[in-house]
Amino acid sequence: MxxxxxxxxxxxxxxxxxxxxxxxxxxxxxxxxxxxxxxxxxxxxxxxxxxxGGTWRENTYPGCACDVQSHLYSYSFEPNPDWTKSYPGGKEIQEYILRCTEKYNxxxxxxxxxxxxxxxxxxxxxxxxxxxxxxxxxxxxxxxxxxxxxxVPSIPSIRGLDTFKGKVFHSAQWDHSYDLKGKNVVSIGTGGSAIQYVPEIAPDVKQLYVFQRTPAWILPRFESRYSNFRKKLFRRIPLFRKLHRARLYFSNEIRVLPIYNPTFAKFLSNFAKWHIKSSLNDSSLVEKMTPDYTIGCKRVLISNKYYPAFNRDNVELVTDAVKEVKENSIVTQDGKERPIDAIILGTGFIxxxxxxxxxxxxxxxxxxxxxxxxxxxxxxxxxxxxxxxxxxxxxxxxxxxxxxxxxxxxxxxxxxxxxxxxxxxxxxxxxxxxxxxxxxxxxxxxxxxxxxxxVWSSGCxxxxxxxxxxxxxxxxxxxxxxxxxxxxxxxxxxxxxxxxxxxxxxxxxxxxxxx
The missing domain is CATH 3.50.50.60 (FAD/NAD(P)-binding domain)
Structure with a gap:
């Protein structure tokens, strides 16, 4: 034949x-x-x-990390005693995935x-x-x-976006070849990705405009690095590692309580409000960044860096909706026009x-x-x-x-x-x-x-x-x-x-x- x-x-x-x-x-x-x-x-x-790698192959934006602890965000049958810190970065997660792929051929x-x-x-x-x-x-x-x-990245429909002469990319399609240093940058969206990359790029850009439609509830990130001593214990005494994983699992499982119990939800929201007030220097920002819906109705985020980024002189929170994008600027509904060089879409996924x-x-x-x-x-x-x-x-x-x-x-x-x-x-x-x-x-x-x-049925x-x-x-x-x-x-x-x-x-x- x-x-x-x-x-x-x-x-x-x-x-x-x-x-x-x-x-x-x-x-x-x-x-x-x-x-x-x-x-x-x-x-x-x-x-x-x-x-x-899936989403961990695709998402390489600055500050990309998981909001579940590393020893829990891994297979129970394939532990990694060498996680560097309590919350893993995207690169470290992808390296773990690659090791599993090779180990099991x-x-x-x-x-x-x-x-x-x-x-x-x-x-x-x-x-x-x-x-x-x-x-x-x-x-x-x-x-x-x-x-x-x-x-599948969610790309918003914005009038004039296709006529913009600057750089546009989604956070899940980060263009590392584009240098943000000294640029006027717009970040659209304040979800899980944006709260991670905003504080990372803020020191480099000339001006950063963060467009917020709805504020998110954000809790502190209790992050620590694992010492070499603890890594050795995890490696040499499997029971120690298993107990650590079990503690993380059950402490996370308790977090289901605010989803059903208004008392726990109120306690958690008060803690989150304290986090907002203690992190921001401007009282007007505190008001704009405090959600008006029940905590947990939308995804609860964790970060220690996001709020402090707005204390910088070159970072502005914009709560007015986008009216249109022009060739070299962005215009909000109040008529204000801001000159920009790049637009980052932190708008999540479909x-x-x-x-x-x-x-x-x-x-x-x-x-x-x-x-x-x-x-x-x-x-x-x-x-x-x-x-x-x-x-x-x-x-x-x-x-x-x-x-x-x-x-x-x-x-x-x-x-x-x-x-x-x-x-x-x-x-x-x-x-x-x-x-x-x-x-x-x-x-x-x-x-x-x-x-x-x-709380997911509370109306938001x-x-x-x-x-x-x-x-x-x-x-x-x-x-x-x-x-x-x-x-x-x-x-x-x-x-x-x-x-x-x-x-x-x-x-x-x-x-x-x-x-």
Whole structure:
């Protein structure tokens, strides 16, 4: 056969694996590692970029760091005794991810520069067909989505932005080749990224205008460096490190209390107000930077550097809305025009999957797409399964992000649940498993009821919610509760297509390690 004909035949047939994983960030890598530990080697990972890391590969802005402690923001099964400080910087997190990738020899299983464009389930042969933007076709029994929700930058619609002759870039696409020194710079947005890069660039720029639409609640960052002595203890006495991690976990878990309890919320907001007043020299700034909504309704941030940056003569807080951008300036609604050289968009990410997945078609049974299923809002069962989409699993799916603890814990719980599901499929000799619609509806009614009792339903808008106020992002409870819910697969909640007659394998027959 001629080489061209062979390649054409391969494209039609596709590369076949038991499992295809989408993404190689924390979620995808954890999934791959645990598949290998379970003796499952027939899998491939599809990564749209040229390296692993996800959001920690993309975000390299000055001051980039995590707001979860380093010994907790890492895999429980892959501890790092050498974290340099209590809160890890983005570079150090990416280095950790790269080490895990090499240690578990995952690169041979990753296809880089392979952005997935569509995935379709064929009920006849019980296979997912997954096609990438370069035209390559992959087929798999199971499709696992580990791309995460924070990877598509949100670019605001600002009149005249496209006519600006200066430099414009998003914080997640930081242009390190552009020198900010001596420049008049605008930063739009005051979210998690902006509060980190603003104090870092303030000493270098000539003038920094920080545009604030809504102030954020910001708590002090109790950060310290780990001494060489403590690192040696972590390395030589694993129990010491485990106790340290456990202390961090439970201290974070307590942070769920203000979400439900008004008394705790008031105490926390008073502490945050003290932080504002003690950090700013100008009383008018204190008023402008003090939120008027219940703490926790939007993401609570942590920083010791952000407020003091506004005590500098070259940093100005702008609360008037942007009217337009001209070729060399920015104009606010009050008519004031400020000459500028660069605009940094610290405007976060598109988190509603109905928007950032609009060009990614996932088709399940009866030709129904996932976006059709999610027409009124993204919903899933445990953030993992959706009815009508057999053998499709999600990591950090709807309502499984956190506002108080480490999402790595949630990822490990989900990976455990998926491994158990795959084990049950094999033991039952089933062609596929499909979630019952009533199980999906019952679970999401429970989620909605749980959210009604939280600060997230107190009236403010945030990236946690869609336009109609539905919270599709956060888990309304403790991570302890989520671990209990994902400990075992409730087989009755699924239809096991083609399972052997008389096969009564249940979830209690599966013995896999819980994170």
């Amino acid at each position: 001629a080489e061209g004909a062979h390649n054409q035949a391969l494209d039609v047939q596709g590369e076949e694996y038991d499992i295809v994983i989408l993404g190689s960030g924390f979620s995808g890598l954890c999934m791959a590692i645990k598949l290998k530990e379970a003796g499952i080697s027939s899998f491939i990972m599809l990564e749209k970029s040229n390296d692993v 995952l690169r041979p299983s990753i296809r880089f520069n392979s952005e997935v464009k569509d995935a379709t389930f064929d009920e006849t042969n019980a296979r997912w067909s997954i096609r990438t933007s370069n035209g390559t076709l992959y087929k798999a029994k199971s499709f696992i989505m580990g791309s995460g929700p924070l990877h 988190t509603d999957p109905r928007i950032y997945m609009k060009d990614f078609t996932i088709t399940g049974l009866n030709g129904r797409t996932l976006l059709q299923q999610w027409e009124k809002g993204a919903e899933s069962y445990l953030g993992i399964n959706v009815s009508g989409f057999p053998n499709l699993f999600q990591l950090v799916g709807p309502n499984t992000a956190l506002g108080h603890n480490s999402v790595i814990f949630m990822i490990e719980c989900q990976v455990h649940y998926i491994i158990e599901s795959l084990t049950l499929l094999k033991k039952k000799n089933a062609r596929y498993m499909n979630l019952h619609q009533d199980a999906l509806e019952s679970f999401n009614q429970e989620i909605a009821a749980g959210l009604n009792d939280t 808008s945030s990236w946690y919610t869609q336009d109609d106020g539905k919270n599709f992002t956060l888990w309304p409870g403790t991570t302890i509760k989520y671990r209990a819910r994902t400990r075992r697969v409730i087989t009755e909640h699924y239809h096991w297509e083609g399972a052997d007659s008389g096969n009564n394998v249940s979830n209690t027959d599966i013995a896999t390690q819980v994170p």
